[in-house]
């Protein structure tokens with residue numbers, strides 16, 4: 001690509017050396033540099049890309065973009081100094097890949113809980129409507145049914161642009177992004193031209209990273225105020241009226257607001273909700289009239305997620321009646337209030353709840369069909385946000401019996417995790433068992449017919465991280481093996 005064109009519109013502080021006529025690649029990781037690459041030096045928390053500029057040159061970089069002047073040991077390299085290399089990268093990547101998001105229908109979903117569920121619903125609804133869809137999120141990059149691994153919920157700028165290019169090349173015109181607050185703060189989505197951005201909710205999580213709820217809320221809000229958006233085409237912000245951040249996001253966004261709610265009138269709102277143990281039904285009021293909605297997704301929170309998904313696709317121009325029809329066929333999302341098939345005379349659910357709000361909603365979700373006790377197992381991760389631990393246990397106390405355990409203890413001791421959790425317990429009916437396998441076995445050993453058991457926190461994950469090693473672990477398999485011998 002012609003280098004002059006690439007750098008023409010970039011705000012540059014200084015250039016040392018002369019730019020080559022053309023460049024073949026752009027890269028942020030020195031280890032992946034190929035001959036004739038533009039290498040961007042990005043500052044991480046523990047690693048600074050500026051320290052890898054020399055090694056990028058040795059691998060063939062011909063342009064280095066940095067935030068400061070560097071002493072580089074090469075004649076054939078140009079050093080471009082800018083104020084912020086991530087912003088420069090967003091700009092250059094768009095030019096380099098020829099604005100892949102521009103002619104696509106691009107959707108972003110953010111919030112503490114529900115991102116994976118809502119993006120999955122949207123992706124599946126689009127595909128069931130006969131169009132192609134690509135999805136980037138916690139589960140990886142799903143290009144119209146083919147799954148590629150990705151390291152993060154929200155990928156870095158170059159990976160994001162490459163996903164869009166792959167979708168464009170495959171003639172897939174819809175791209176759905178699960179958007180993390182970390183990704184927003186770090187500008188990993190800078191340069192992506194969204195058509196619809198959707199908010200699920202904001203509750204206590206990730207305060208080890210963001211510090212306060214104000215900062216966390218600010219980070220999420222960046223999706224609704226994205227700089228650099230093309231405002232000449234209509235854009236929509238789909239916002240949850242039931243969340244206390246609704247007013248702030250609704251008043252600050254330049255996009256047209258579409259609201260949804262489970263509690264009060266909104267553009268899309270649910271009444272007459274019936275929670276069954278194999279499906280959920282409700283009456284949905286929408287700008288296109290009232291619809292009786294039926295979904296295989298279980299749990300209170302999934303009503304909100306369904307409303308978010310339908311409102312988002314309505315914003316892209318889909319008809320509500322067709323979406324309601326397609327929704328019926330969509331199977332439960334793996335590890336999200338998923339009913340485990342067992343011949344034992346009790347109900348076992350696997351749910352990814354790992355925040356206080358999600359725990360409360362998971363337990364409330366099974367209350368309508370409680371016949372005997374609700375047994376709840378939950379743990380927290382080691383070396384991550386510790387402040388949420390007591391509140392998680394407090395919400396878990398809504399269950400009749402609670403087992404407090406660990407969920408990826410990493411380098412933290414069982415005792416330290418369990419002591420923090422125990423502080424929040426509101427009744428005496430609980431056990432503290434650090435080893436998660438033992439904890440699952442314990443709950444299954446004391447289970448009685450008609451009990452409802454919820455294994456929270458692991459969801460679709462099939463491992464437990466101890467120190468820095470991933471060990472195979474499945475709540476489901478352990479529970480089923482005990483159920484077989486006991487019932």
Ligand SMILES: CC(=O)N[C@H]1[C@@H](OP(=O)(O)OP(=O)(O)OC[C@H]2O[C@@H](n3ccc(=O)[nH]c3=O)[C@H](O)[C@@H]2O)O[C@H](CO)[C@@H](O)[C@@H]1O[C@H](C)C(=O)N[C@@H](C)C(=O)N[C@H](CCC(=O)O)C(=O)O
Nearest residue numbers: 028029030042044045046047048049052152153154180182
């Ligand atoms: C372990 C961790 O927290 N790492 C964070 C940290 O990385 P770091 O200091 O190690 O730096 P780095 O990004 O690896 O390296 C800095 C630069 O040097 C370059 N480099 C590095 C090494 C080398 O040999 N050559 C080289 O060029 C890298 O390509 C990069 O451009 O600082 C970076 C910049 O601030 C973060 O992007 C990065 O987050 C990583 C990607 C991460 O996984 N973070 C998690 C917490 C995260 O973002 N999670 C959210 C989901 C949260 C949720 O909802 O649960 C996500 O979106 O996935």
Ligand SMILES: Nc1ncnc2c1ncn2[C@@H]1O[C@H](COP(=O)(O)OP(=O)(O)OP(=O)(O)O)[C@@H](O)[C@H]1O
Nearest residue numbers: 112113114115116117138301304336351352353358
């Ligand atoms: N709308 C919601 N409100 C509250 N809790 C929810 C909601 N949707 C899902 N949850 C809870 O959060 C858990 C995780 O759901 P999901 O994976 O969709 O969220 P996420 O935002 O992608 O989470 P993460 O960022 O941790 O990957 C579910 O298993 C459920 O317990």
